Every structure is written in C-alpha cells, then in structure tokens.
Amino acid sequence: MSHTSLINEVRNKISGLSKELMEVTSRLVQFPTVVPPGYIDECVAYAQSYFQQRGITTTIHQHVERKPNLCATIPGKKPGKVLWLGHLDVVPEGDHAAWKHPPFSGKIAGNRVYGRGATDMKGSCAAAMIAATVLHEIAQGEHPTLEVWLTADEEIGGQDGAKWLAESGKFQGDVCLVGDASGGSRDRPTMELGCKGGMATVIKAQGVTAHGSQPYLGSNAIEKLLAVIPHVKKIGEFPLDVPTELEPVIQASIDFLLEDPSLTPKQRDGTRRLYHYPTVSLNIIQGGVKRNVVPDKAEATFDIRITPGCSITRVRDRMLELLKESGVEGITADINTGRGGFYESPSHPAVVQFRKTIQLVLGKEPLMKLSTGGTDGISVHHIARIPCVTYGPIVPGVAHTPNEYVTVENLLNAAQVFAAFPLVYTKE
C-alpha cells in the first residue's frame, strides 16, 4: 500500500472511533492520579491491559513504588524510532463545589469529557493509545518503531517520570512527539517548537533578632527583604538575547495569545513582552516567627521564566548586579540556572516532517509557537538529547481549572496526527 493511502486509511479508521476516544479518556480520568502523591499504578494497569488485549507489547520502568512508567511498542520495519510522550499524573482537583460534574467522574456530556486531567493530559494519552492501536492493526510495520510512553510526575518536574527515564537512558530514539499541548483547531492547527524554562530564584535576607519592644537593637530581615524585592523585579526589564530564527515563531506566539478578546490593556502589554523579557513572579514569601520577635530570617521565592535559546547565565549575572546595586546588606540568592527551556530550530528535519504530517492529516500548515509553560520535553531534549516536537488535544485555558474538559474534535485531530507521524517520519 502506498504511503498516502496508508495515512488515509489510518485517518479514516480513527474518524470512526470518536466514542472509544471519549470512553478511554473517561476511564483514565476516573483514576485520581493527583500529585502529590502522584500514584499512577492503577491507571497504568488499565492502560497496560488495554494495549495487551490488542496484542501490543508493553514494558514497565519503575523508579519508586506506585509510580510505574509504561512503554508500549509498535515494532516497525523502517529504520529509526519515534517516541510519543505523555503523563498520567494530574494536579489537585481543588474544591469539589466548583465542579459541575465530580472531578473524577470522567463525565461524558455532548462532545466533551469532563474531569481533572481530561485536557492535561489524559485525553492526549487516550488519543495516543488509540493511535498506536490503529497503527498496529493497519500499518503492518511500514514505519519506524513507535514507542508510546505514559509517565509519572510531570506536574512536579518528572523526577520519577520522564526526567528519571531520560537520566537512566531508557529513552532511546530519533524524535519525540510530546503530547502535552494544544494543537489548535482543524481550521488552524498549531504546534510547538519548544517551551520556556525557569530560573527559580530564592532571595534570602539575614538580619539580627531582638525583642519586639526594642526593635532598634536588631536588624529586621523582613524589612531588608521588602527593600530588595523591587530591585529583583527589575530583571523583568532586562532584554533577552532571543535567537534570530525564533523571532517569527515568537511573533506568531504573541499574536495568537493577543487574539483573546478578554485581555485587559495591562494583560495585553504583558503578553507583548512575554518572550523578549524574563517574566518575574514573586510566588512564595516566608519570614517571622512571633509578633514580639524581630525576625532574623526571611526569604522570597521567584518564578522567573526565560525564552529558550537565550543565555540564562546572562540573566543570572544581571540579577547579581541588581542585588548589589540595591545596597541592601545581608542578602544572598540561590539562582537555579539548570532548568532552561528548549526549542528545535524551525528548519530541523523533525520539525519539517511534523509540519508535513499535520498538513497531510488536517490539510493545513500548522502555526509554529513556543509554549510559556515547561513540559517533559525539557528532559528529553536536554538529557536524552532527542529532538522534540509538541502537539496535542489540550483545550486552551482549561488545564488546572475546575470543570476541565477536552473535546472529541481535539481528540480526533490528535489521534490522527499521532498515528500518521510514524508513517511520515523518515530517519535522515
């Protein structure tokens, strides 16, 4: 069978599976795989039996109890190996009263599946399970080997999931399709070339304790911290050295976000600066022990995000200068420069072939963007050194919120693209 007719056959087969896509998503959602603690063993057992019942080989790679990572393999006769990566852990569901349907009901209503994890990213995992099954049934190995990885701990950095798998050499392949993203719509598909990364920063103030009745005898760490914070925030005005090849991708990402009509002028301004300057968010503040004790310790934790390809050490050096310029004494900083983001060049063969896949399946060229939030692609790209493309059925704006849902249209698009990519991908 020719290449294109195989892709058509796979696509047609999947277009008849919308009910199964919704049902498998619903089943996955019904396992409350909330992290912490992030136990996914029962959910993995379900996915494993799903694959096994369809004659697909699976292996388990487990670092800690109750956090098995599952790999399902569709052997191919063509050279190379394509990985698909997703996670089964979900963030806490929050107040149940805020949910229209119980968060772990996996309620199917109309063309939507509701529940914690429906969009981020059990819907995507269900789409990959069905894509792999259809490929297994139809393609008879006329593709490179496909491995579908369903993993733990993404929402906490992948420590016993993708990060551990990458560090321990379990990921071996030529390209990785990360399913943790929005793929836009059929009319206007989108893909991501990578994601921003963090420069987690903890600013610590050291003072001298004293009795609260004679504060002049001490040196108040909270006041020092408050004095230094405006200087730390100035890092948000430091222009980043964005790689030239990313400028069109960044512009497309900004334009895409600016289409949201609900943005206020201030939010629009923040969106325009999003990739050319670091974002700075003061997210934890700690200090003080008692009303009548002058505090000798206080600390502030900042989430600082940087566009991939930009020098993190440049940003760190500027931060150290800002701290010095502040003139506040007793300040130290823990700056983590190790978790940068990543991107693949728009001209990378993996990107070119993935664009072609979307074009063949959905009939439209995808818009190329960069994600603002991190994904497990960071571990795959930096540690396993496998190029990553990112695409999935996530509904924008609903991840991590009450009444999270995914639509059957998004599931169908994703399953078709996931199944077609191994058919298109050719190892160079």
Ligand SMILES: [Zn+2]
């Ligand atoms: Zn996710």
